Amino acid sequence: xxxxxxxxxxxxxxxxxxxxxxxxxxxxxxxxxxxxxxxxxxxxxxxxxxxxxxxxxxxxxxxxxxxxxxxxxxxxxxxxxxxxxxxxxxxxxxxxxxxxxxxxxxxxxxxxxxxxxxxxxxxxxxxxxxxxxxxxxxxxxxxxxxxxxxxxxxxxxxxxxxxxxxxxxxxxxxxxxxxxxxxxxxxxxxxxxxxxxxxxxxxxxxxxxxxxxxxxxxxxxxxxxxxxxxxxxxxxxxxxxxxxxxxxxxxxxxxxxxxxxxxxxxxxxxxxxxxxxxxxxxxxxxxxxxxxxxxxxxxxxxxxxxxxxxxxxxxxxxxxxxxxxxxxxxxxxxxxxxxxxxxx
Amino acid sequence: xxxxxxxxxxxxxxxxxxxxxxxxxxxxxxxxxxxxxxxxxxxxxxxxxxxxxxxxxxxxxxxxxxxxxxxxxxxxxxxxxxxxxxxxxxxxxxxxxxxxxxxxxxxxxxxxxxxxxxxxxxxxxxxxxxxxxxxxxxxxxxxxxxxxxxxxxxxxxxxxxxxxxxxxxxxxxxxxxxxxxxxxxxxxxxxxxxxxxxxxxxxxxxxxxxxxxxxxxxxxxxxxxxxxxxxxxxxxxxxxxxxxxxxxxxxxxxxxxxxxxxxxxxxxxxxxxxxxxxxxxxxxxxxxxxxxxxxxxxxxxxxxxxxxxxxxxxxxxxxxxxxxxxxxxxxxxxxxxxxxxxxx
DNA sequence: GTGAAAGCGCTAACAG
DNA sequence: CTGTTAGCGCTTTCAC
Numbered sequence: 235x236x237x238x239x240x241x242x243x244x245x246x247x248x249x250x251x252x253x254x255x256x257x258x259x260x261x262x263x264x265x266x267x268x269x270x271x272x273x274x275x276x277x278x279x280x281x282x283x284x285x286x287x288x289x290x291x292x293x294x295x296x297x298x299x300x301x302x303x304x305x306x307x308x309x310x311x312x313x314x315x316x317x318x319x320x321x322x323x324x325x326x327x328x329x330x331x332x333x334x335x336x337x338x339x340x341x342x343x344x345x346x347x348x349x350x351x352x353x354x355x356x357x358x359x360x361x362x363x364x365x366x367x368x369x370x371x372x373x374x375x376x377x378x379x380x381x382x383x384x385x386x387x388x389x390x391x392x393x394x395x396x397x398x399x400x401x402x403x404x405x406x407x408x409x410x411x412x413x414x415x416x417x418x419x420x421x422x423x424x425x426x427x428x429x430x431x432x433x434x435x436x437x438x439x440x441x442x443x444x445x446x447x448x449x450x451x452x453x454x455x456x457x458x459x460x461x462x463x464x465x466x467x468x469x470x471x472x473x474x475x476x477x478x479x480x481x482x483x484x485x486x487x488x489x490x491x492x493x494x495x496x497x498x499x500x501x502x503x504x505x506x507x508x509x510x511x512x513x514x515x516x517x518x519x520x521x522x523x524x525x526x527x528x529x530x531x532x533x534x535x536x537x538x539x540x541x542x543x544x545x546x547x548x549x550x551x552x553x554x555x556x557x558x559x560x561x562x563x564x565x566x567x568x569x570x571x572x573x574x575x576x577x578x
Numbered sequence: 579x580x581x582x583x584x585x586x587x588x589x590x591x592x593x594x595x596x597x598x599x600x601x602x603x604x605x606x607x608x609x610x611x612x613x614x615x616x617x618x619x620x621x622x623x624x625x626x627x628x629x630x631x632x633x634x635x636x637x638x639x640x641x642x643x644x645x646x647x648x649x650x651x652x653x654x655x656x657x658x659x660x661x662x663x664x665x666x667x668x669x670x671x672x673x674x675x676x677x678x679x680x681x682x683x684x685x686x687x688x689x690x691x692x693x694x695x696x697x698x699x700x701x702x703x704x705x706x707x708x709x710x711x712x713x714x715x716x717x718x719x720x721x722x723x724x725x726x727x728x729x730x731x732x733x734x735x736x737x738x739x740x741x742x743x744x745x746x747x748x749x750x751x752x753x754x755x756x757x758x759x760x761x762x763x764x765x766x767x768x769x770x771x772x773x774x775x776x777x778x779x780x781x782x783x784x785x786x787x788x789x790x791x792x793x794x795x796x797x798x799x800x801x802x803x804x805x806x807x808x809x810x811x812x813x814x815x816x817x818x819x820x821x822x823x824x825x826x827x828x829x830x831x832x833x834x835x836x837x838x839x840x841x842x843x844x845x846x847x848x849x850x851x852x853x854x855x856x857x858x859x860x861x862x863x864x865x866x867x868x869x870x871x872x873x874x875x876x877x878x879x880x881x882x883x884x885x886x887x888x889x890x891x892x893x894x895x896x897x898x899x900x901x902x903x904x905x906x907x908x909x910x911x912x913x914x915x916x917x918x919x920x921x922x
Numbered sequence: 923g924t925g926a927a928a929g930c931g932c933t934a935a936c937a938g
Numbered sequence: 939c940t941g942t943t944a945g946c947g948c949t950t951t952c953a954c
Contacts, residue, residue: 245930245931245932256942258932258934259941261932261933261934262939262940264932270940271939271940274939288694288698290698290930290932291700292639292700293931293932293946294932296636296640296930296932296933296946297932297933297945298946299932301636306680311665311668312662313661317657317660317661317664320661320680321654322656324682328682333680334682335677335680336677336679337668353632354635355635355636355647374630377630519804519837520837601947601948602924602925602927602950609949614923636948637930637947639948640931641929641947641949642930642949
């Protein structure tokens with residue numbers, strides 16, 4: 235039986251009594267714009283201090299104010315890359331005076347039940363990471379006037395804000411880079427097939443090849459994990475004719491690919507070029523020195539938070555979709571185009 | 579000017595009106611133990627469905643009920659290891675019907691201001707990860723009747739629950755293992771010097787050595803990062819006499835140490851044994867195959883959540899401190915004791 | 923069982 | 939400026 239909180243909670247009434255003023259005065263003391271004399275303010279503050287009073291945000295929000303709570307819906311919080319995103323979000327939101335209500339979701343099914351929960355907490359806004367919103371749910375958010383921003387996901391059908399990296403463009407840049415490097419047999423190792431991120435990256439890559447009259451030489455499927463990259467590369471290398479370059483849907487798989495290649499006696503990039511996507515921390519390690527696309531997490535998150543905060547603080551019907559370019563980071567896991575000068 | 583939420587929020591009154599019953603009836607419908615006829619229940623549910631009604635938890639909590647919100651205070655959310663901990667906490671808490679309010683803190687200073695914020699949200703409990711609570715703050719929590727559990731931190735002075743891995747014991751096991759392996763010149767690469775985790779691990783290790791009449795051969799300092807492990811090992815290897823085993827305060831540094839050793843032309847473990855702590859994901863990679871202590875994250879988190887939930891739901895003055903043993907995971911980065919049989 | 927009514931702690935008109 | 943007075947949406951006696 236969840237006992238009631240040890241009731242000695244001190245409320246504004248207690249403070250008012252001690253200070254010998256009205257309860258409203260206490261409220262005004264904690265309301266930025268309110269008109270109250272400095273003298274009274276001090277009296278209240280003194281009493282509050284003495285009692286250890288803290289305004290109750292919950293009660294405040296009940297009377298029509300914002301909760302300053304943002305629901306962050308996320309899958310795979312434990313994944314290092316997602317963790318960086320989450321860290322950036324919570325920090326950035328805190329800077330704007332918002333707090334994060336974390337919803338750890340397993341799959342798109344979990345989402346459908348998590349979101350109503352968040353809504354129950356009267357969140358002022360919702361960040362959706364790596365999950366796609368269904369129309370009916372989006373409609374409910376809209377009905378409650380709760381702005382939503384999707385991160386690294388887009389949906390043309392559902393009217394919802396979104397901010398993300400331009401995966402297709404990044405993949406196209408990678409294709410160009412490999413083409414210029416003289417590669418002719420390009421393979422792609424896919425991430426989870428139905429993730430939009432994977433689809434965008436593959437689309438961009440094949441488009442890039444197509445622009446030069448080329449096609450994918452081979453294709454394998456993985457699940458974004460190191461092991462998947464390792465194994466898929468094993469299959470690729472077992473072919474009668476080997477690819478001369480592999481684009482992995484993310485860095486983890488690319489790192490697995492490099493390890494596999496080396497274990498198979500191949501030199502990277504002399505015998506095989508490998509490129510990834512994300513620019514995870516490990517991509518910069520000397521051992522891998524992975525050529526990849528940097529997803530500017532801070533920039534992405536900042537943009538997403540700005541979109542959301544803006545939607546909260548000055549509501550509008552307009553919907554914004556923001557695509558932010560990634561940056562090609564040239565390291566040593568892929569053969570360089572002749573005459574290529576690496577930037578610092 | 580934070581506009582008021584588009585007011586069309588549907589409340590229990592609306593539902594009551596539609597259903598033609600009293601507002602109290604709809605409240606009872608959503609109160610598990612309440613006495614209400616099945617017939618009325620259905621009427622209410624139907625009306626609620628039609629209106630898209632969801633009880634407002636905020637309002638409910640105002641009238642003396644729990645918020646079912648747990649404040650999770652964390653530093654370095656972006657660190658892969660902490661990310662796993664956070665993921666485990668949010669999942670486990672959700673299983674118990676609690677939600678996580680994430681407080682991203684920079685240092686112990688940030689803590690002091692973050693906690694009052696959490697308290698404003700009337701959290702039912704607080705999880706403190708990798709941060710130590712000061713007495714005054716702990717007192718405030720206690721005054722508000724908000725239970726706290728510290729994770730992987732202990733403090734004898736401050737009366738607060740805590741759950742964590744038995745770092746000292748783990749380190750002692752490591753020392754024993756290395757001693758049995760015939761090592762005689764043991765070095766320690768410290769993590770952040772003032773982190774209690776680091777202190778415990780060092781203490782355990784030196785105690786383990788002392789029990790066999792040995793002392794630390796060398797000591798370097800790092801900050802838990804790959805680079806720090808790499809560099810510190812460089813310094814260690816530059817000595818006139820090299821250590822024959824290195825215990826790094828965590829796995830990341832151990833991995834850096836291995837890379838450094840190899841780059842210096844040493845074989846691991848033939849020329850140098852390296853052991854770490856945590857059992858991070860990468861420790862299992864064939865390239866490193868790191869002998870380390872597994873921190874049973876799920877078990878630790880489960881225990882912490884249980885302690886907290888218990889403290890919330892059946893308040894007591896008792897304070898519990900739980901130390902959970904880590905498990906020695908023998909891989910190939912350290913020379914084995916003669917006759918040692920590896921378990922699967 | 924069910925409804926009426928009194929708060930929970932705070933904000934926001936509204937009069938002085 | 940300051941105090942008074944309604945609520946915000948919900949739970950909970952208390953009668954019926």
